[in-house]
Amino acid sequence: MEEDGIILNEKQRRAQRSRSLALGIALAAFVVVVYVATWAKIGANILQRPM
Amino acid sequence: MAIAIAAAVPSMGTASEDQVTANGPQTAARKTGSTMSVAEDAVLPGHRPSEALASDYFALLKPRVMSLVVFTALVGLMLAPGHISPVIAFVAILAIAVGAGASGALNQWYDADIDAVMTRTRRRPIPSGLVAGEDALAFGLILSVFSVMILGLLVNWVAGALLAFTIFFYAVIYTMWLKRSTPQNIVIGGAAGAFPPVIGWAAVTGSVSLESVVLFLIIFLWTPPHFWSLALFKSDDYAAAGVPMMPNVAGAASTKRQILAYSLLVAPLGVLPAFLGTGGLAYLVISAGLGIGFVYHAFRVFRMAEDDRSMKPAKAMFRFSLIYLAGLFATLLTENIVARLAAAWSA
Numbered sequence: 001m002e003e004d005g006i007i008l009n010e011k012q013r014r015a016q017r018s019r020s021l022a023l024g025i026a027l028a029a030f031v032v033v034v035y036v037a038t039w040a041k042i043g044a045n046i047l048q049r050p051m
Numbered sequence: 052m053a054i055a056i057a058a059a060v061p062s063m064g065t066a067s068e069d070q071v072t073a074n075g076p077q078t079a080a081r082k083t084g085s086t087m088s089v090a091e092d093a094v095l096p097g098h099r100p101s102e103a104l105a106s107d108y109f110a111l112l113k114p115r116v117m118s119l120v121v122f123t124a125l126v127g128l129m130l131a132p133g134h135i136s137p138v139i140a141f142v143a144i145l146a147i148a149v150g151a152g153a154s155g156a157l158n159q160w161y162d163a164d165i166d167a168v169m170t171r172t173r174r175r176p177i178p179s180g181l182v183a184g185e186d187a188l189a190f191g192l193i194l195s196v197f198s199v200m201i202l203g204l205l206v207n208w209v210a211g212a213l214l215a216f217t218i219f220f221y222a223v224i225y226t227m228w229l230k231r232s233t234p235q236n237i238v239i240g241g242a243a244g245a246f247p248p249v250i251g252w253a254a255v256t257g258s259v260s261l262e263s264v265v266l267f268l269i270i271f272l273w274t275p276p277h278f279w280s281l282a283l284f285k286s287d288d289y290a291a292a293g294v295p296m297m298p299n300v301a302g303a304a305s306t307k308r309q310i311l312a313y314s315l316l317v318a319p320l321g322v323l324p325a326f327l328g329t330g331g332l333a334y335l336v337i338s339a340g341l342g343i344g345f346v347y348h349a350f351r352v353f354r355m356a357e358d359d360r361s362m363k364p365a366k367a368m369f370r371f372s373l374i375y376l377a378g379l380f381a382t383l384l385t386e387n388i389v390a391r392l393a394a395a396w397s398a
Contacts, residue, residue, distance in 0.1 A: 038205070
């Protein structure tokens, strides 16, 4: 059965995979940076806020 | 998450019209299709799926400029008095690097027409047709916002505001306005490249002080002789692109005089950190030696014959200018690291 929609050639598919991978890594790195930096900035003080 | 990313990516890169080749049966099939998916919608007539690799987007960030920005910002951060957590310091440098890269992407978006004409820049991602202009614009804007927000929220807002101003200054004041309108373009625009050590300093102290302003001035006054020595032997390139660089507008003789004048200003200024406490004795000796070398090369450019086609003194000046700035900042950094190690050792 023929595939619907846009059919990427090999070069386009490789390029898309490269961009997807980079974007995935960048987003994951962003999450890690924000998490670690928040932890470094606030640290144990997060438990000492007035309730 | 991976699926969402993959679905989003095809629309990230759409080729510009002048480099589009017919997409043949695929496009025809899409036009006759009864249903429209998101992926189909992303490929408009006259466009085709991008062949841009992640490395092409990385090239938009001007990695070589970014490395210089990281280096000078790191020096500002290390020299600043006060304490900063290593994690926060890393975040600050990362945000400054991404912000600098974002301004590079915005610059390449706006300057694609110029870049296409100049031999030095015609292989950049936009003029070569790999990345569409609007994608570079979106890329630059998103990274600008993220880098400023991260620096502001996780480090401090003085540093964040300085980074925002630097991006604005480079992308709008320099790229959109000065570059095409005045031969003083790189004199004023040089401020954008001079801000990183001030941002690094502000990341620690939350303020701007005389020491960081001197670091700013060193780069600011170094920029004209650095770029004009390049412009002297690349003047045909700039003329073809219609960029009013000093040699094309005021002539080679005037440019050489101004290179010498700026060199005479930057050489003594380069020594100043030794008297402000940011540099030590080693810095005093090295910066004085490099300063003499800088003026010497500027003088050789000044004496260069009008009919000198090889322009060896200008090329030597350009190369030495890179050694000069790197040498000053590397010495400051080395001295600082040695002092920190000595303090840790004796503690």
